[in-house]
Amino acid sequence: MIRNLSYLLFIFGLISSCANTSEKEQKNTSKKIENPTNKVLLSSEFEWEQLNPARGDQSPQAGTIWGDRNGTVPTGFLAKFVDGFSSPPHIHNVTYRAVVIKGFVHNDDPKAENMWMPIGSFWTQPVGEAHITSTKGEEVIAYVEIDNGPYLVKPIEEAFDSGERPVNIHASNVVWLNYEKTNWIDPDTKVQISFLWEGRDKLKGLFIKLPKGFSGEIKSDGDIFHAIVVSGQLKYNMRETEESKLLDAGSYFKSAGDAIHTVQNTLEHEVLIYLRTNGEIRIE
Template sequence: MKNLSAYIILGFSLLIISCSNHKEKDNKTEIPNLTNKVVLSSEINWEKLNPARGDSSPQAGTIWGDRKGTVATGFLAKFVDGFSSPPHIHNVTYRAVVIRGEVHNDDVDAENMWMTPGSFWTQPEGAVHITSAKGEENIAYVEIDHGPYLVKPISEAFDNGEKPINIDASNIVWLNTNKTNWINSESKAEISFLWESKDLKGTKGLFVKLPKGYKGTIKSNGSIFHAIIVSGDLNYTLPQTGETKSLDAGSYFNAKDKAIHSISNSFDAEVIVYIRTNGTVKIN
């Protein structure tokens, strides 16, 4: 009887190992071309956003793309406390998210409306505006659909028909698993859909909110996937090496093809991530 029990235990153990190996094999073969990449905020290279202003210029750190080229680009803009730009325009429309500090972006005569981390705004090309910032550290994520990103005088202002959008973090509308099928039924994550462009073949931007204690995956199926940590800290495990990296606000992860992003939030606050993609995502 003892020998029989030993054989049963041995067989059961082998079954578990077999299933585990099969699952591991499936995970490896599900995504044959691993393109996952991580850039930490500490690895960002900073330069002058508007060199013509010299030392008064905000700083810029390109995350993806080429701010000086013609391609779509995402970069961080850093402002000193008390910064206020002169009235100006841009040659391209941009979208932006406040990551640290407080930012005001509006018409020249508008009263200050300080947007806090997690706020979202858009600035149409050709429209006259100013940008101000207050706080010990002020950083915004900025993205353009094509470049180069230039600052121009108000004498070249024009109306392209777009209207600016300013959404404070407190006015973001969040959807849970009962409102969208992009979230697994067992997940407590939430999504806010911010924009979508038909001209860019369905490219869209969204916020994802991950609660304290979250551990799971974000599956993406597009050829474009850029994710910026807006607030909080996130652990990200690279599938190529198994290495786990801690991403703070301003850090970035991406993929150039279908991918599984293994992430967890073991910290004391929720995490908000901004995602730009031309596909769909599934949060498990």
């Protein structure tokens, strides 16, 4: 009897805690609407420069989205390659993560057979590890992010084993979760999420798949929130100006703190988004 009573008290306490959390979230949402930090950057607004100036005209192009690729801060940028590009074996001074946005990318050990990763694939490249990067497609674009900079290319003579291991996830091997597996999704939305990585200070990276006809909100509470449209087209509504913008592949939206991102899938196929955040989200 005492055990059952204790259990009931525990359940009551848990319900009360959830209710308090819900009230807190509603207050934070109201405050966020009054002081929005939402920002949008279209793919057409990027400024491109050489990713590796040492290679001259053979260098891929880079368009910084957030941060500073040449500084010491965390950074996200787009890398653009020509069809048939193949780098010489090399290493980097920092670990990076990447997502294929257009075309096909092969990234592996110099002697590895080609494994072409299509749009929606995810890979990581550990610091110090020798590798090559090859591409195919009329236009090849990847989103790349680092946790600290600068992002440098170095010769394989300086290669070393950091203990990290690379990850190559072909788009067909991404594991998707629906509302039954995560409480970040409202059951009525048919949205799916895939958790890709988790780092220090609650940082995490994930894919969000918005189905055809989706119209709703992505609510977030993280101080860090960087979102990249990987495929499809997203209609983004700026709450403070009531202006709408169409975000195609490579476009970006962000916020800091409690925020609501009002979005709509305007096309006949799914929209895929890559998200980096240190908070939790709710899609409804």
